[in-house]
Amino acid sequence: MPDNPRRATLATVAASAGVSVATVSKVLNGRSDVAPATRSLVESLLREHEYVPATPRREPCGSVELQFDxxxxxxxxxxxxxxxxxxxxIGVGIVVSINKDPGHSTAWVRDLIAxxxxxxxxxxxxxxxxxQVAALARARLPLVLIDPLNLQSASVTSVGSTNFAGGLAATRHLLSLGHRRIAYVGGPATAACNQARLHGYRAALEAEGAPVIPGYVWSGQFRYHDGLLGGAAVLDLPTAPTAIFAGCDEVALGVMEAARARGLRIPEDxxxxxxxxxxxxxxxxPPLTTVRQPxxxxxxxxxxxxxRLxxxxxxxxxxxxxxxxxxxxGSTAPVPG
Structure with a gap:
């Protein structure tokens, strides 16, 4: 990551506090030989300047944090x-963590470095x-996002999959089986990956001349419970779909349960x-027909x-x-009747 020329240094904080760089260093390292008032002042200025210790470029070693929210x-x-x-x-340790609330960005990054x-x-x-992204950049701590719901600035590195092609393939498969009343029960409406899958779904229908029937697109979260809700919503429509493309496997299982609760068989109905x-x-x-995301x-x-970063x-x-x-x-079959 590029350096931020405005990144606060120990000297910056020391000058603001009117103390030596050594004193600021003692506060950062938790040394006890600093007066309480001075410690409080330095800690306040560290937060104010959003100080994060710069980390040198590293060889591929040590541990990498794999963090979920x-x-x-x-x-x-x-x-x-x-x-x-x-x-x-490779010989690198992976630390898996769940952090639903990283709190203050600078402190969060400082903890990762520590x-x-x-x-x-x-x-x-x-x-x-x-x-959060800026704090990581100031610390020169590389960030890689996996399958991001929303692509951020061009400087943020990410790894994903061909979501549009996946949505296209799923819908084309259902069309090839004769289905024309095909619903989409997906994830968050604003999520980039969900939008790409939805665009693939729409593109396949439009290419075949099949309509997107009002009410056939439902958005929630990528969770089983949302599959239950979305499946119920589209299956209870006056003209129910004969096929449903779900935004993820967990949603698909919820859809299948919603269908069973209405006496419908999968894939016969x-x-x-x-x-x-x-x-x-x-x-x-039955085992689920699905789009394999690697x-x-x-x-x-x-x-x-x-x-590498x-x-x-x-x-x-x-x-x-x-x-x-x-x-x-086994979860897909030709259109009934």
Whole structure:
């Protein structure tokens, strides 16, 4: 990451406090030989200046933080597996954490550095705040986002997948089975990955001359409960869909349960397609047709990219998309009747 020329230094804080650089250093290191009033003043100025110790360029070693901002699920587990496996091959430790509230950006980054992290890989349900990204940049602590819900500034590195192509493939598969009443139950309406899958869905329908029926697009979160709600909403319409494309596998399982609660059989009465190809897709009954998002490969690539940034190497692209693939299983069938 590029240096920020306005980054506060120990000398900056010392000058503001009217003390020596050594005194500021003692406060940072928790030394006891500093007067309480002086300590309080220096700590206040450290926060005011948003001081974060600059970290030198590192060789690929040490540990990398893989941080989530929500509870782990089948999707998260795949990413962890990929990152841990790549770390074992390279000889780098992976520390997995859940941080739903990073609090003050500077203190959050300072804690990462104090723990000896080489880089941060973040999987977030929300967009990182600009202050958090800026604090990481000032500290020269590399950041890589995995499958970001929203692409941030061009300077933020991310690893994702071809979501538009995935949405296109899922919908084309249903169209090939004769379905024309196809609903989409997806994630957050403003999320970039959800928008790309939805655009792929719409593009496939438009190319076939099939309409997007009013009420057939439903947005929630990428969670099982939202699949229950979204599935109920579209299946209770006066003209119910014969097929549903879900924004992720967990949502797809909720949709399937909503269909069963209405006496509908899968795939005889309604076909369902998921997205991600996590373990739950293979364990579903019937096994779920889904778009495989290469989550393990994404975890491994994110780790290797983070280590390249930490070593001061240049990377060819700030955003990498890995290919998706349609996996056909038992949850889809030709249109009924």
């Amino acid at each position: 929500d509870d782990l699920n089948a999707y998260s587990t795949e990413i962890v597996q990929g990152a841990v496996q790549a770390g074992a091959e 723990a000896g992290r080489t880089a941060l890989i973040a999987v977030t349900c929300e967009q990182l705040a600009d202050q 309604v076909s369902v397609v998921g997205y991600d190809d996590t373990q739950v897709a293979r364990m579903a009954s 989550l393990r490969e994404m975890g491994g690539m994110a780790l290797r990219t983070a280590l 930490a070593a001061g190497e240049r990377i060819d692209s700030r955003h990498v998309e890995l290919a998706t693939e349609l996996i056909v299983r």
